[in-house]
Amino acid sequence: MLLSYKYKLRPNQKQSIKLGQWLDLLRSSYNWCLRDRIDGWYQQFIMGEYCDLQTQAVATALTCAVVKGTQLANPWKDGNGQAQKEGEKDQSPKRTPSLMQDANLQDLKAARPWYQGIDLGVLQSMTARVNESFNKFFKGAGFPKFKRRHDFKSFSYKPGRVKFKGNKIYLPKIGWMRFYNSRSIPVGFQIKTVTIRQKADGWYVSVRLEDKSVPDFPVRADSEVKTIIGCDMGLGKLVYLSDGSVIDNPRFSTNKKTRHLMKVRQRRVNRKQKGSKNRSKAQQLVNKLHNKIAQRRESHQWDAANRIVKKADAAVEDLNISGMMKRCKPVKSEKGRFLSNGQSAKRGLNRSIADASWYALTQKLEYLAAKSGKRLYRVNPKHTSQTCSQCGHIDQASRNGEKFICTNCGHIDDANLQAARNVKQKAITLYGLNIVKVFKKKVRGDSPKPVQTTLFDVELYERLSDNTLPTKGKGCVGKNPENKQLSLWDIKGEIS
Ligand SMILES: [Zn+2]
Known part of the structure; x- marks a missing residue:
């Protein structure tokens, strides 16, 4: 079973500054990787062995730092990068752009030492995020966008890196940090991906928990x-x-x-x-x-x-x-x-x-x-608010704002509750459910132990009883010869 728990973190001043710095660094690297992928994406459409439009240089590992898609068959990016024997072509499967960017992270750390303070798993999940945005784009979502400060607010650790002890959490390269232990992690569950997120009122952590021995709840047939x-x-x-x-x-x-x-x-x-x-x-x-x-x-x-x-x-x-x-x-x-x-x-x-x-x-x-x-x-919500739940007559004129009066049988109800009943009936007929109607006892003021008919303790809508309708005369709803639309207040006026 998979669970997801959220806690609020209590970083000290140094830690919260560090978390903020990490976000900035990761965002800048994210945007760099994204530019890399976007360039690779546009170069797919260029035929021939040219690297890019600007330089017109022949594609080699030295002139092209751009991560290309696997479609281009770049020899220096095949498999693990080396052929089995000299002079032979490497037969191992080609690496994906995401794997290539992962491999480049070491170079990033060497070239920019301030990235050494960040956990490698966090950096890898950043490149995975770039990859995911492209995968979504290939499946029909919008073109990946560069992240600005306000829409890059989280980073995540890989499974098995974060530890919990009492009301403290251990985040690699940041250290032990206090948090509000609002619910305890169930016994036997393993900690999977841990995501740190910044919100307007502080830092939060969401933890994915998994225990394969616990089965998911069975779904009722x-x-x-x-x-x-x-x-x-x-x-x-x-x-x-x-x-x-x-x-x-x-x-x-x-x-x-x-x-x-x-x-x-x-x-x-x-x-x-x-x-x-x-x-x-x-x-x-x-x-x-x-x-x-x-x-x-x-x-x-x-x-x-x-x-x-x-x-x-x-x-x-x-x-x-x-x-x-x-x-x-x-x-x-x-x-x-x-x-x-x-x-x-x-x-x-x-x-x-x-x-x-x-x-x-x-x-x-x-x-x-x-x-x-x-x-x-x-x-399907079609006609649910216009159908009479008593006789099934569909008429737009039956509904008048919050009130519902059937133009066919004169059934009076609250328009919204009426719609809810129709939704229920639709589901029963659509899915062929075998529902037995159970009549519950009504609340009686004089009974020693009042029985509540509903679990809700909110106000109940009183249903207007049908016997307030006139059965004779002008305002008779049951026989409505002129098919005139009647409002609830017209009928009441008639009675009094
Ligand atoms: Zn009706």
Whole structure:
């Protein structure tokens, strides 16, 4: 089983300076290696035996320090670099650019002695990172980018290098360092890759742990699934669940107080002179606020995901979030002028969607479900908010904001909870689940020991009972001859 634990480090002043220096050195070397690879990449397209366009020199080990791809068959970079017999061609497999860059690290240390203070494994993982960025590019990701100070914040040690003892951690070439031992490493687990990361409020370490003798949790088969819960992600509340409970959306970055604070701190940055120390201090405060928001959101999402997964096997909508956050299409008048297209209003909505970060929540659900041997099903969200969960009638007019009134059978419900029930039903039919409906006891005020119907201790949505609907007269919903759209308030007015 593989686990990943995170701790906060407590470096002393010397150590934190050293960690910062390492990041700078590694970043500069990363950018150098990346340039090397990029040059190699462009030279693939040059035919003939020329090294590069600038010098037009013939490719030899002496004139070309550029790491070329294995496609070019550079004789001095084949295999271990030496042929078995003199005059013969080396038959051993060609080395990858990443291996070549690894071999060059010794030269780097010799030429630039200040790199000798860095652990060799850390340098090697840096070249591996360059290689990974290229591998991703070959698989269709964007072209590798040079790293700036703000996007190069971590480095990692190779497995078996880092040691733990009590509340101290041993980092090679840095020494013993204190850390907040918030959870103990389970017995029998081996320490794999260890990554040190800088954040706005200090240094963190994330540790990969592995124990091959411990099996992963078995995944339940579809036939074994007995309970299921539908989730509908929203903005008013973060999650609406098919059993009628909801999880709050605290709007960590878009609430009024935080937005005001962010605005003030950002303004303070903008008023300082560029490149000054005061500006960087002010920027640090902005970073800290961003960090705090992220931490709060993470914590809330883990909590929410835990509560959902504990209940049952979850079913979630497969949302197209990037599609939802797209900009509005530009509108042009006949004369070619741009007209208002509602983008300024959409911007606020996009912010709220980004703040809710449903994708991150879905990922946490997936992780926790896998960890506890449960299942997470995905269903197409099409029509989930327009379908009646009682009669299955699909009509866009049924939904009116937060309210849902079926135009066919008159079923009244909260629109979001209604969607959650539809998600659940969709998952049951799509995956052919054998779910037996269990009726739970309701809470009774006069019973000696009240039984709670739900595990949630948050407010429950009261479902409007169907008998408030008029069965006769003008506002009769069951027989709606004119197919008139009725709002909930119209009906209430009719009753009183
Ligand atoms: Zn209906």
